[in-house]
Amino acid sequence: MRDFSSSVPVVSLKDVSIHQNVQTVLQSVSFDIDKGEFVYLVGRTGSGKSSLLKTLYADLPLRSGMASVAGFPIFKLSRTQVPFLRRKIGIVFQDFQLLFDRTVAENLRFVLKATNWKDSSKIKQRISEVLMQVGLDAASNKMPHQLSGGEQQRVVIARALLNDPVILFADEPTGNLDPEVADGIMQLFNQINNRGTAVLMATHNHQIINAYPHRILKCDQGKILDSAKQSFSLKDGV
Numbered sequence: 001m002r003d004f005s006s007s008v009p010v011v012s013l014k015d016v017s018i019h020q021n022v023q024t025v026l027q028s029v030s031f032d033i034d035k036g037e038f039v040y041l042v043g044r045t046g047s048g049k050s051s052l053l054k055t056l057y058a059d060l061p062l063r064s065g066m067a068s069v070a071g072f073p074i075f076k077l078s079r080t081q082v083p084f085l086r087r088k089i090g091i092v093f094q095d096f097q098l099l100f101d102r103t104v105a106e107n108l109r110f111v112l113k114a115t116n117w118k119d120s121s122k123i124k125q126r127i128s129e130v131l132m133q134v135g136l137d138a139a140s141n142k143m144p145h146q147l148s149g150g151e152q153q154r155v156v157i158a159r160a161l162l163n164d165p166v167i168l169f170a171d172e173p174t175g176n177l178d179p180e181v182a183d184g185i186m187q188l189f190n191q192i193n194n195r196g197t198a199v200l201m202a203t204h205n206h207q208i209i210n211a212y213p214h215r216i217l218k219c220d221q222g223k224i225l226d227s228a229k230q231s232f233s234l235k236d237g238v
């Protein structure tokens with residue numbers, strides 16, 4: 001069992017409400033995620049998983065409650081602060097969102113340049129490190145369409161790792177993949193987690209949760225249930 005007691009949580013929510021326009025999607029949300037923790041986010045379609053994740057990476061404004069992510073207070077976070085928050089976190093979506101007219105290396109270089117990396121030898125080295133980490137060191141000069149779906153997802157994960165994030169937010173990262181490919185991606189997330197990066201992953205995939213058990217947060221009727229505090233059934237709405 002790892003000791004998380006001495007560290008400040010990488011995510012801390014106290015009495016937060018999650019909104020989509022005028023709709024309140026989740027209320028009275030309070031939980032912490034510690035450094036290096038792996039947490040699943042489950043719940044039926046429309047229960048608020050993506051809205052919660054979007055709030056945490058400042059794509060949806062937080063309008064009530066106290067929350068910090070990677071050391072940033074995100075209540076009314078100003079637009080100018082968002083890029084600084086995003087440098088401390090990694091985001092992985094189900095649909096890969098790579099730039100399809102550029103090579104893998106150029107996709108990664110684009111992000112490093114946008115986050116103020118200047119030294120071209122350091123850029124090259126970092127690209128090679130993250131591609132190695134996701135098992136794609138030979139794919140640097142390939143175009144995304146020359147890669148399989150699983151490989152494209154690995155590039156997206158490599159991209160999320162570029163700035164050495166304290167937490168990865170992943171929204172259904174295995175949703176479009178075959179079971180074996182999804183399993184490989186899960187193993188990769190676990191390796192990344194074992195190196196100390198926290199993970200919050202929204203998923204509907206029961207098999208994955210059973211194969212790789214971790215703490216579970218469940219969006220349920222406008223509230224969050226936390227497996228660290230109470231037991232609940234996964235059958236309904238995962």
Ligand SMILES: Nc1ncnc2c1ncn2[C@@H]1O[C@H](COP(=O)(O)OP(=O)(O)OP(=O)(O)O)[C@@H](O)[C@H]1O
Pocket residue numbers: 020021023025043044045046047048049050051052219
């Ligand atoms: N862009 C949007 N504008 C307005 N309402 C939205 C928007 N996106 C989601 N919603 C609403 O917010 C609620 C929560 O949706 P959300 O996408 O967070 O659920 P989810 O649990 O991620 O669902 P899924 O498993 O299908 O991805 C739903 O009622 C949905 O209709």
